[in-house]
Amino acid sequence: MKYLLSLxxxxxxxxxxxxxxxxxxxxxxxxxxxxxxxxxxxxxxQDGENAAVxxxxxxxxxxxxxxxxxxxxxxxxxxVLTINANISAYTSAxxxxxxxxxxxxxxxxxxxxxxxxxxxxxxxxxxxYSHSSDDRNRLWNANLSGSxxxxxxxxxxxxxxxxxxxxxxxxxxxxxxxxxxxxSLIYPIELRPDEGSSFxxxxxxxxxxxxxxxxxxxxxxxxxxxxxxxxSSRMTGYVSADFILQDGLLSTPFHRIYFADKEDYFYExxxxxxxxxxxxxxxFKIALGARLNYFVNHxxxxxxxxxxxxxxWGITSHTASIEIPVKITDKFxxxxxxxxxxxxxxxxxxxxxxxxxxxxxxxSDYDLSEFSANNYGFGVSYTDVFTKWHIWKLGLKSIDLKxxxxxxxxxxxxxxxxxxxxxxxx
Numbered sequence: 531m532k533y534l535l536s537l538x539x540x541x542x543x544x545x546x547x548x549x550x551x552x553x554x555x556x557x558x559x560x561x562x563x564x565x566x567x568x569x570x571x572x573x574x575x576q577d578g579e580n581a582a583v584x585x586x587x588x589x590x591x592x593x594x595x596x597x598x599x600x601x602x603x604x605x606x607x608x609x610v611l612t613i614n615a616n617i618s619a620y621t622s623a624x625x626x627x628x629x630x631x632x633x634x635x636x637x638x639x640x641x642x643x644x645x646x647x648x649x650x651x652x653x654x655x656x657x658x659y660s661h662s663s664d665d666r667n668r669l670w671n672a673n674l675s676g677s678x679x680x681x682x683x684x685x686x687x688x689x690x691x692x693x694x695x696x697x698x699x700x701x702x703x704x705x706x707x708x709x710x711x712x713x714s715l716i717y718p719i720e721l722r723p724d725e726g727s728s729f730x731x732x733x734x735x736x737x738x739x740x741x742x743x744x745x746x747x748x749x750x751x752x753x754x755x756x757x758x759x760x761x762s763s764r765m766t767g768y769v770s771a772d773f774i775l776q777d778g779l780l781s782t783p784f785h786r787i788y789f790a791d792k793e794d795y796f797y798e799x800x801x802x803x804x805x806x807x808x809x810x811x812x813x814f815k816i817a818l819g820a821r822l823n824y825f826v827n828h829x830x831x832x833x834x835x836x837x838x839x840x841x842x843w844g845i846t847s848h849t850a851s852i853e854i855p856v857k858i859t860d861k862f863x864x865x866x867x868x869x870x871x872x873x874x875x876x877x878x879x880x881x882x883x884x885x886x887x888x889x890x891x892x893x894s895d896y897d898l899s900e901f902s903a904n905n906y907g908f909g910v911s912y913t914d915v916f917t918k919w920h921i922w923k924l925g926l927k928s929i930d931l932k933x934x935x936x937x938x939x940x941x942x943x944x945x946x947x948x949x950x951x952x953x954x955x956x
Contacts, residue, residue: 560607561662565955567924568600570948578896578942581624581639583718585786585801586882586894588639590942591623608664614656621649628784629719630800637800652679656686667694673707681784684711688752699760709750715743715783720802729797736795738804745811748778768821774814781809787892788883801883807893809878815841829857839873845898847873853907865909865932875900896940907934917954924953 578590626648688707909932917925
């Protein structure tokens, strides 16, 4: 938190300095007129019965509260510094079962334990800098980020270029990012070298053949290209292509695996692991997307999106969505939306207790299974470009409230509530 306060203080000083410097110079239309502050609050909850921590069978109950603050500061006419700080505090029933033996009740994959991994806080800070040319037809940006959780830390950096052509009717953008992650290797309690022997003594015959991971690192490299075009006075289109390469430790160390050709061993009501998830150490992903927006009239807009995804783990997916903003007054807009998603299973997926010990790779994570999902959303937005309402020196520019309901056909559902408010510093 102290780092966040320091960054916000620096951003405020830069904002005042930039405004003072510009007052003595020539006037030029700024990319961003005033410092803007976004405050976002998200509450997410989910439930299901196919937790990967317990080998594809068990509770997936989770709640997450995530506040975010974004400060965008105009350094001068052409340059903008943006600081994005996010904290995510969650409680997870499935993660708690990394060690389900808390002694308070018989261990069970459908019951949360009070283990140390039951709850945690994830934090992220992202700083980005953008520069626009005098004619506003060219823009470049760079970013640097850092995040941390109980079992990993990540450092990221990247940048991009944007060009506008054809009297700003055509826009081409290129971007690239790198993320360097390091895991803390946390294994299921019964497979840890210092505690596994206790279970072998308590459960006669239990002797899993388990080898620890030799690598703790995971790297991700992404590159993307996007092209947008104003097609008519009412229609705009956008196409994109994204490419992602990952290497290193891509499996999760505390995801259990059970083999159908091995004898089952239980302690209390809990199935002891045969092994942990094993996945290839490389993965290449391709995503191709397209958007088409149509302005029906001054009140109604249609926003459509389609994406095709494929990777070398055997997953292909299709995403299609539609959002229909309806402007009911000059300041209030409604946002009904729907998204459909469908994917095939990864080559290495099998449900609970259906893998064979002879396989090289295996996972029972249902995020890598075959499934279809529906996402229904509704939102309302208040916007006042003149910021008539003030709190001290902060002018209220917009308020957003949204709700999303997500359902899979694999006994998994989730809900998300989000609230956002944007202020302009006068």
